[in-house]
Amino acid sequence: MSAGGLHDLQTVALTVNGSERTVAVPAHRTLLDALRDEMGLTGSKTCCAEGECGACTVLLDGRAVNACLVLCAEADGHEVTTVEGLSERGLTDLQEEFLNAGAVQCGFCIPGQVVSAEYLLRGNPSPSEEQIREALSGNLCRCAGYQRIVRAVQATAARRRGDRG
């Protein structure tokens, strides 16, 4: 990464969904805007732009973060997975369960919910309802499919444990 003044562009090299990407961005550019505007990955959504809604959730080196709070430059040399990356080979079991549970209404919050829920399930294959609510508490849904989303996560966990399907 090359340093520079306020309006100078910095070159940032990062891995996005498994591919090496290099972008030239001003220092203040967030990872979210870089993904959406420079890389055409619009699956991550912008709502509050201040870390409160979770619509922009991505995995940074495997950890769920609000991409609106991360500067693109901070992701230099790191690995980013967006909802598009999770869906590369078609719908995941988690996404299928979101649909089966009726968790998807307007859909605007859903990519962020899917990424947060995937992160939860990778770290905790059998989360309790309480743990699901807590893990997703930073992801707002105004259509309030909260109860549906909890069921989707539970169903996915069961499926991954081989309980059914």
Added chain:
Amino acid sequence: MAEAPARPADELDLQAANGSPARIGRPVLRYGGADRTTGAQRFVADLSFPGASQVALVTIPVGCAEIVGVDSSQARRVPGVLDVVTAAELPSPMPRFGPSHQDRPVLAAGGVNFHGEPVAAVVAETTDAAQAAARLMRVDFRELPGVYTLDAALAPGAHLVHDPSIRPGDPRAERNVLEDALYTWGDVAEAQAHTDVVVEHDYTFPMVTHFPIEPGGTVVVPTEQGGLDVYSPVQHPYLLQRTIASVIGLPLNQVRVFAPDPGGAFGGKQNPKLEPLMAFIALRMRRACRLVLSLEETFHAMRRAGCRIRARTGFTRDGELTFHEVHADYQIGAYADVAPRVMAKGSYVAAGPYRIPAVRIAARAVMTNTTPSTAFRGFGSPQVAWATESQLDAGARLLGLDGLEIRRRNLVARGEAFVRGASAARADGEWRESLEKAAELVGWGEPLAPNRGRGIAVGIKPGATSGLSQSLVRLLCDGSAIVYAGTSDMGQGARTLWQQIVAEELGTPIDRVSVISGDTGTVPFDLQTSASRSTVFMGSAVLEACRDVRRRVLELYAETTGVPAEELDEAPGALITPDGRLSLPEAAREALGTLRGEFIGQGTRRLRGKGDHPLGGDAAFYEFNATAIEVEVDRETGELLLTKHVSVSDVGTELNALQVVSQDEGAAIMGLGHSQMEQLLLDEHGRIRNLGALDYRIPTFNDVPLELVTAAVENHDGPGPYGSKGISEGALLCTAGALGAAVAQATGVVIRDLPLTPERVWAALRDAEARSRADAELRSAP
């Protein structure tokens, strides 16, 4: 009564749904759902417009001011800035628009009427440049003594939000009351003679904002033919088309509105707001112009009217209502938008679904220097229901009845009038069933743990009182079908229903039915996506279009095969021939023959209003809901823990059980928002103090009741396809009343101001304790 099971979605049989022929009522998976989980769904901010210039809005930090001057010299020097548009760059007098009153200027002209009203727009090559330049704009203004509360607006000599010159011929132009409504029947004075108990209280309902997770935005692209393509995630593309055409002076065919699916709307994306400004800017720039809103900007664009209600209610000793008087002031904001109708339609049902011999409802739409309020799920009903439902509980407490019993004694039966007089309204459902079901599911009457209480409430809302939906259905030669339906799919899943109807009526497998919407250039007219009307109106139009297709198949089949038409008949999914049943797609194929082609069916559902009706017509249906809540109150902190929340809606027929559940749960949680935590707070300059997600709290995963149960009563008695009714708003109509009653039972303290935040509950408990201590001292004093 038909069965009304509580329905967690995992009991809904999805496998059967997508494979079996009977598609009505099944939890068919959402049309376009998969794309919404992968991020492939394109919302307006996701669309790319190469070469578009970016627009940023300029505002001033007060709610009411005269603009003295605008200096854009610094802003113009920012590299990449193309133009700065102020009132001076727009036509004079400034064009105004609005669905009922043409009072909203394209851009603030001369003064600002609410915090966040744009006074200028910067156009630049990039968003960065536009925003940097917007910050460098110098707006010289003189703050005026704006009116930010009902009291200020109604005080004698109050600052007038609108100069009387823009309300020509309006006898109320010298006041901040924009419209009022009066509904009366019976004789209150006479009814008092048969009254044993009277309760009289004031209630308040906060201003709240829609907070769609998608803030939205608008892109306008001038076309080579001199027209405009307008991209905006609106609920009413045809209204936007008409508005742009009229402010710009273009024929309708030159304005093409593309409406990408809104990422949540809830009423907030119905009416034009910034689109006319964007149209003028794009015409001036002769290139595509794009504005993407921030969440904060949506706070300045939409909200629900706050309301103050005084209610006086009489009961007999047996708990029968004798009279009910309501005075409701809706705080509507700086421009009319659709708020006068919110006031008129909401207050029309302010006496609730009850049998009351004498009623007087007086309501006013009061302008203040605040964000213009607009349609918001429930459309004026939740505000008055909060007061009326709380009044029933107040009466019940005095009479030693419980909340269920007093409602049983007063709820109207099917066919009975709950609004009387010239514009009467009658119950169009077996509403008692919903009440009883809610009571049963919440465990009404079971013993309560300490610090717990239960409340039950009911709510009604009139559906659309006039409407027009037109649809086209094309049955293609391979048996697949395309539906054209202008309903906005903003999360309720409208397109899924059209797929289901076509599958049912034409026998086409669901996955071979596609739906086109959101484009006024290709999709026929639809008045609105609002008031939970689409299932009934557009649903009927799609159904009729399908039947039109069937008739055409029959005719052509007769012509092609030589079988006389009189010997043929059609039925859902089939053509009946003398040789037996043919599946409709097969019959269509045979009829079309080797030239192929397709069948085009047309459907229209029109409900004409009534000129002499205060709402412009009888409601096509009523949404009815009963909600019961059990709450545990932490007396130390005032925090409420919802242990159980039951919502039962009278749905007529569920066309898609899964979508009904989603709508009900979503509305129930939204109702908890305004009941428990949401409120817009203003400072003395009329600025929103809690602007944005950090300070304005909406329900999160942690606010979902421990147990949230929704159920539907189905009596197949709605005016929509297969006996359906609209269902999207019911579950928030009376949430507040049920919660308030539950808290009152748990604590013995009644609170009449929303939201029931921990601070408010805690303070009310503390005050009550202080009062009872004082009383005890008084009693023990010698």
